[in-house]
Amino acid sequence: MKPKIILTGDRPTGKLHIGHYVGSLKQRVALQNTGEFDKIFIMIADAQALTDNFDNPEKVRSNIQEVALDYLSAGLDPEKSTIFIQSQISELTELSFYYMNLVTVARLQRNPTVKSEIKMRKFESNIPVGFFTYPISQAADITAFQATTVPAGEDQRPMVEQAREIVRKFNEIYEPVLTEPEIMLPKNEACLRLPGTDGKAKMSKSLGNCIYLSDTADDVKKKIMSMYTDPLHIQVSDPGHLEGNTVFTYLDAFCTDEHFSRYLPDYANLDELKAHYQRGGLGDVKIKRFLNEVVQEELEPIRERRKEYEKDIPELYEMLKKGTEQAREKAAETMAKVKHAMKIDYFA
Ligand code: ATP
Ligand code: MG
Numbered sequence: 572m573k574p575k576i577i578l579t580g581d582r583p584t585g586k587l588h589i590g591h592y593v594g595s596l597k598q599r600v601a602l603q604n605t606g607e608f609d610k611i612f613i614m615i616a617d618a619q620a621l622t623d624n625f626d627n628p629e630k631v632r633s634n635i636q637e638v639a640l641d642y643l644s645a646g647l648d649p650e651k652s653t654i655f656i657q658s659q660i661s662e663l664t665e666l667s668f669y670y671m672n673l674v675t676v677a678r679l680q681r682n683p684t685v686k687s688e689i690k691m692r693k694f695e696s697n698i699p700v701g702f703f704t705y706p707i708s709q710a711a712d713i714t715a716f717q718a719t720t721v722p723a724g725e726d727q728r729p730m731v732e733q734a735r736e737i738v739r740k741f742n743e744i745y746e747p748v749l750t751e752p753e754i755m756l757p758k759n760e761a762c763l764r765l766p767g768t769d770g771k772a773k774m775s776k777s778l779g780n781c782i783y784l785s786d787t788a789d790d791v792k793k794k795i796m797s798m799y800t801d802p803l804h805i806q807v808s809d810p811g812h813l814e815g816n817t818v819f820t821y822l823d824a825f826c827t828d829e830h831f832s833r834y835l836p837d838y839a840n841l842d843e844l845k846a847h848y849q850r851g852g853l854g855d856v857k858i859k860r861f862l863n864e865v866v867q868e869e870l871e872p873i874r875e876r877r878k879e880y881e882k883d884i885p886e887l888y889e890m891l892k893k894g895t896e897q898a899r900e901k902a903a904e905t906m907a908k909v910k911h912a913m914k915i916d917y918f919a
Contacts (some may be wrong), residue, residue: 573750576717580614583634584624588640588781589866590774590873593762593824594724598755600646602722611652612716613642613896615891616696616866618658619709622702623692639887641784644915646879649890655898656891657712662902666711666909673740674707674733680731691777710734713887715902717750725763726773728754745912748905761823770799770817782866785872791870795863811848811855818858819845826865834864 579595581587587596605610613640620631635656642654660753673904679685685706689698706729713721713734722729731754738749753803767780774781782794801820804811813819828840838844844861847853880887910916 573719574609574717574722575607575792576716576718576750577608577611577720577722578614578713578716578752579612580616580712581638582616582620583638583778584620585634585781586637586785587645588774588776588782588783589870590765591641592784593912594757595767596642596647598644598722598757600654603646603648603651603829606651608720610716610901612718612901613654613894614653614657614697614712614898615639615655615805616657616712618664619659619705622699622705622708623688625699625701633770635891636884636887637785640877641873641882643756643874643880643887643890644785648893653894653897654891660715660899662899662904662906663708663711663715666715666902667708669909669913670707670710670737670741671704672677672811673737673744676735679703682733684726686830691772695801706730707862708724710737711845713752714738715750715905716898717905718752719750719754720755722755724765725756728736728756741909741912745864745909748912759824761820765824766817766820768817769797770793770815781799784870785877786870788867788871788874791866792863795866796856796859798859798862800858804855807854808851809852810851813845813849818855819848819864820856821862822865825862825869829860830865830868835861857904861911 577599579599581591581595588642599611599613602608610737614634617631617635620634621628621816624631639654643649648703680717680790685703689702692701709730710733714737715732721887722725723731731752735751738751741749766772767774767778768782769780771778771780782791798817801812803809822844826841829846835844838847844853844858907916911919
C-alpha cells in the first residue's frame, strides 16, 4: 500500500492565531498522535512569505522562531513530525521551475484565493510574478514529499486542486512518479474559515483581527469582550441573530457540552443557549464571558508550554535544522525521479 504522508504548513508572517489552530494545527496534532500516518512534514513557508513580503526580510526571519514556538506549544512533537524551513530545500524551487511549464497564466488568474489576496494586498496591476505563481510553488512543496494528505483550512482548497492538476499533467506527459494529494478540511464547519474578531470573513494576520495563541490571558479577554456580535441586538430583551454572529461561530468552533456544566450550568448545551439568544432576553456580555472561559481553557496550556520552549532558542533552531535535513532527503529523492522522468538526468 502507498505510504500515507502529510504535508502542511504556515507562512512565517506573524505568530499563529486561533484560526490557524482550529483550521489546521489542532488537527495536525491529533493526526500525529493517532500514528496512522507514515510520515508527517510540517513546513514553515518562508519562501512563500517572501512573495508578498520581499521588502521585509526581517519580519519573515523573526517569525520563523515564533511559528516554531507555536508549533511545539500546540503539541507538535519533532520526534513524530518533521518540522522544516522551506527556503533551505532548493529542490522545492527547482521543482517549481519545471511545474511552471504545466500551468497557464489564465489558470492562475482563475484561482479564487489568489484573486482575493491580490485585492486585499492592493497589488492591482502591479502583482509580483513570484506572488502570482505561488500556487505552483505550493504544488512543488506538496508533491516533493509525495504527500497524500494536506490538512488545511478552506482557503487552501484551490491550491490543492492546482497541485492535483499539475500531478495529473506531469504523470501523463512524463512518467507517473508524482502522488495526487487530497485536502483534509476540519470536520467542524465553523473551523473551515474562522472569522476575525471584527466579524470579517477570515481571521488573518494580514487583516489584524486575530486572537494569537501566544496572547496573554488579559489580551484574549479584552479581544473577546469587544468582539463583533449582532448589530440589531441592542437591548437585552431584543431577539438576537446567529447569522454572522462571530461569538457564536467561535462557540461552534470551541465549545463542548462539558464547558456548559463547568462554566454555564443554566444551559445543557449550545443549542439551548442559541435558542434563548434568538428568543431575546440574553445579553452579549454573558455569552462573551462564557466564550472567554472556553477559549482560555484551550489556550492556557499552550501559553504555559510556550514559556518553557522560549527558554532555549538555540535548541529550537537545532530542531529545525535536523528537520530540514530530513525533509531535504525526501525532496531530493522525488527530484531525482522527476529528472529521470523528464529526461534531464544526463549524468546519472
Ligand atoms: P497571511 O495573512 O500571511 O496569509 P494567514 O493568517 O492567512 O496569513 P496562512 O499562513 O496563510 O495564514 O495559513 C496557514 C494555514 O492556516 C492554512 O492551512 C490556512 O487554511 C489556515 N488558516 C489560516 N487562517 C484561517 C482561518 N481564519 N480559519 C481557518 N483556517 C485558517
Ligand atoms: Mg494566507
